[in-house]
Amino acid sequence: MKNIALASVLALGVAAQAMAVELTVYTAVEAEDLARYAAAFNEDYPDITINWVRDSTGVITAKLLAERDNPQADVIWGLAATSLLLMKGEGMLEAYAPAGVEELDPKFVDSSNPPYWTGMDAWVAAICYNTVEGEANNVPAPTSWADLTDPVYEGQIIMPNPNSSGTGFLDVSSWLQMFGEEGGWEYMDGLHANISRYTHSGSAPCKLAAAGETTIGISFAFRGAKSRAAGAPIEIIVPSEGVGWDMEATAIVAGTAELEAAQALVDWSVTRKANELYNQGYAVVAYPGVAQPVEYFPEGLVDAMIDNDFEFAANNRARILEEWASRYDGKSDPK
Numbered sequence: 106m107k108n109i110a111l112a113s114v115l116a117l118g119v120a121a122q123a124m125a126v127e128l129t130v131y132t133a134v135e136a137e138d139l140a141r142y143a144a145a146f147n148e149d150y151p152d153i154t155i156n157w158v159r160d161s162t163g164v165i166t167a168k169l170l171a172e173r174d175n176p177q178a179d180v181i182w183g184l185a186a187t188s189l190l191l192m193k194g195e196g197m198l199e200a201y202a203p204a205g206v207e208e209l210d211p212k213f214v215d216s217s218n219p220p221y222w223t224g225m226d227a228w229v230a231a232i233c234y235n236t237v238e239g240e241a242n243n244v245p246a247p248t249s250w251a252d253l254t255d256p257v258y259e260g261q262i263i264m265p266n267p268n269s270s271g272t273g274f275l276d277v278s279s280w281l282q283m284f285g286e287e288g289g290w291e292y293m294d295g296l297h298a299n300i301s302r303y304t305h306s307g308s309a310p311c312k313l314a315a316a317g318e319t320t321i322g323i324s325f326a327f328r329g330a331k332s333r334a335a336g337a338p339i340e341i342i343v344p345s346e347g348v349g350w351d352m353e354a355t356a357i358v359a360g361t362a363e364l365e366a367a368q369a370l371v372d373w374s375v376t377r378k379a380n381e382l383y384n385q386g387y388a389v390v391a392y393p394g395v396a397q398p399v400e401y402f403p404e405g406l407v408d409a410m411i412d413n414d415f416e417f418a419a420n421n422r423a424r425i426l427e428e429w430a431s432r433y434d435g436k437s438d439p440k
Contacts, residue, residue, distance in 0.1 A: 126366040127154045131169060133162040133271060134183035134353065135308070138386055142182075145382055146373055153366050161305055162188060162271030163426075169358075173197055179361040180370050185271040186352040187278070189215075189222040190419035198222065199357035199364070203372045213352060213391035223375050224352035226387035229406055230276055231326035232342040233311035238320040247321070249345040250280065254295030262299050263310040264323035266437045268426050271351055272307025272325050277429055278418040279349025279411055293433070303437040315339055327388050330401040341403045347411040351418075353387075 132139065136159055143155045158178065160168070166188040169178065173195060181189065192198050193215070202219035213224030232253075234246050244261050247253055253262060265273030281289035301319065304310055310322030311329050315337035326348075329341035355374045357367045373379055380392035388399040389407065418425075 125152050125154070126363055127156055128179045128363055128366055128370060129156050129158060129177060130180045130182050130370070131158045131165050131178040132181070132183040133160065133165050133185070135386060138382075141385075142379075142382060145378065146370065149373060149378075150369055153369060155370075161269045161307075162274070163267070163269035163305075166191070169197065170195070176358050176360050178358045179363050180355070180357055180367045182355045182370065182374060183225060183353045184356075185274070186222065186224060186354040187274065187415055187418040187422065188271070189354050189356050190415055191422055192356070193217075193221045194419070197359055199359045199361070199367075201357055201368055201371060203368070203375045205372070205375050208377075208393075209375060209391045210393055213354075222354045222356040223371070224354045224391045225374065225380070226383040226391065227350050227352050227389040227410075228272065228275075228307075228325040228327060228387055229350040229389065229410055230272065230279065230348040231324065231329055231403065231406065232344060233314040233322040233324050233329040233332065234340045234342055235314045235317055235320050235338060236340060237338045238314075238317055242320055244320050246340060247342060247344070250283075250292070250296075251346070252344075253299060253321070253323075254292065256299070258299040258321065260299065260301045261320040262296070262323065263302055263304060263313055263319045263321070264296075264300060265307045265310060266303040266305055266434075267429055268434075269305040269440075270307040273303070274418070274422070274426070275349040275351040275413075276323060277425060278421075279347075279413065281425065282349075282414055282417065283346055283411060290428070290432075293429070297433050297436070300433075300436055303433065305438055305440065311339070326403055326406055327386065327399065330388070330399050330403075333401040341401065343403050343406050343409050348406065348409045350410045350413060351415075352391075353383075 198221040200219045215222045267273035267277045308328045311324030314322035315332035380390045380395045383390045
């Protein structure tokens with residue numbers, strides 16, 4: 106009887122091990138949010154372990170493209186939709202309609218049926234202006250993107266490098282859409298004259314403005330609102346021409362050996378519970394009715410979001426980034 110009981114225990118142990126699954130998940134989500142996401146997911150799926158691979162949007166996008174013929178990720182959870190559109194075109198994603206996808210705002214869902222990706226939240230460009238530094242340096246608060254080319258801002262502006270930052274890329278691609286191809290590069294030539302440095306993080310320029318290390322940081326609005334709520338002397342400015350934006354989105358990597366577990370994660374990623382988590386870091390989320398008012402989030406920002414052509418941004422990404430680097434990379438932070 107003892108032998109039978111021991112055999113039963115061992116069998117149960119083997120079965121439990123067989124049920125446990127590990128997923129390699131590539132992400133550009135802010136590092137401080139990853140533990141919360143995994144813990145909430147594991148409340149509902151305790152047998153699926155997430156192994157995160159986290160870096161900035163440009164780095165994760167380049168890594169996925171480099172691994173195209175030998176994928177190492179199972180799921181992408183939290184990468185720019187423009188990056189996922191690029192990968193969709195390369196045949197790198199698995200089409201899948203997660204349970205409950207019909208509850209999402211349609212603009213957060215890939216147009217294919219079934220979709221190849223689903224959006225989580227949107228981040229929106231804005232200018233963070235340090236009022237104390239502005240007064241000390243006799244630098245006025247800008248009201249438009251065009252203002253930032255005025256010589257009065259020389260050396261007073263920091264923005265993200267679009268080759269490494271999704272925020273930087275949405276800025277550049279939106280300027281090319283707003284001002285036209287020729288006008289967009291002319292604008293960036295003028296802006297570059299006033300840039301002190303390009304960071305590899307989209308949140309860094311606003312954090313640096315909040316800390317008084319620059320007068321102006323081109324960043325995203327939610328980061329500005331969080332910094333102001335923490336007591337930083339900054340204004341979050343919505344430029345009059347409109348603002349670029351992008352979505353964090355989720356997809357299954359084609360060829361994953363853990364398809365069932367990957368589908369479970371993607372199912373969970375579109376739930377109301379998941380969107381409530383996203384709302385802790387972003388003011389605009391995919392699930393209607395979830396987003397709560399954010400203190401200091403600038404009025405009129407959602408109305409200022411341009412009609413973003415994601416296909417243009419995705420299809421021209423490589424060309425835009427190469428051109429940007431050839432013109433402006435000399436002021437980028439070391440990698």
